[in-house]
Amino acid sequence: MQITRLIVSGGRDFNDYEGMVYCLNQIVPLYDNVVIVNGDASGADYLSSKYSREVLGKEPELYPADWDGKGDPAGPLRNTEMANVGHVLVSFWDLNSMGTHDMIKKGEKYGLDVYVFAYERHEKETPAYSVQKEWTCTVQRQPIRKPRIRDSSTESNQVWKQVRHPLLR
Numbered sequence: 001m002q003i004t005r006l007i008v009s010g011g012r013d014f015n016d017y018e019g020m021v022y023c024l025n026q027i028v029p030l031y032d033n034v035v036i037v038n039g040d041a042s043g044a045d046y047l048s049s050k051y052s053r054e055v056l057g058k059e060p061e062l063y064p065a066d067w068d069g070k071g072d073p074a075g076p077l078r079n080t081e082m083a084n085v086g087h088v089l090v091s092f093w094d095l096n097s098m099g100t101h102d103m104i105k106k107g108e109k110y111g112l113d114v115y116v117f118a119y120e121r122h123e124k125e126t127p128a129y130s131v132q133k134e135w136t137c138t139v140q141r142q143p144i145r146k147p148r149i150r151d152s153s154t155e156s157n158q159v160w161k162q163v164r165h166p167l168l169r
Helices: 016-032 044-056 075-083 099-110 150-158
Strands: 004-010 034-038 087-094 112-125 137-138
Touching: 004 016, 004 075, 004 099, 016 034, 016 044, 016 087, 016 112, 016 137, 034 075, 075 099, 087 099, 099 112, 137 150
Parallel strands: 004 034, 004 087, 087 112
Antiparallel strands: 112 137
16 A cells, blocks of 8 residues: 655744644545654654654654755755655745745645645743743644645536635745
């Protein structure tokens, strides 16, 4: 049985695990034998590994960037490597992260099914003596980008629907 490599990418500050579970639970059942792939970083990557283990019961495939060996190009090179092996991309994007944007563009270029969920970061109130600010992220539960899908309610008309955010045009 062939596996479907589902890449999860997103900000290192992303921490809405409940939102990620909600989103992935809508997408994973659309594909057969899903294996989660990520770049082995904090944030969305870490949470997708947790999802893979806890929900799917599988170890994720990890593609860490070689920052020491390749320097600044390590992230984009890793994104290309993941896009080469992937079938589906689910990105959690704050609409600012250049790394996540690069992964989205590569997913589109390599013909992956691309789903993009926007999220907002909200700072938590922390005590004045606190050195580190804390935040919480809230992901929108509807994608701002998803692959063209056939609308089964009008199959005879072969109508196709697509959601696309202006920043991704």
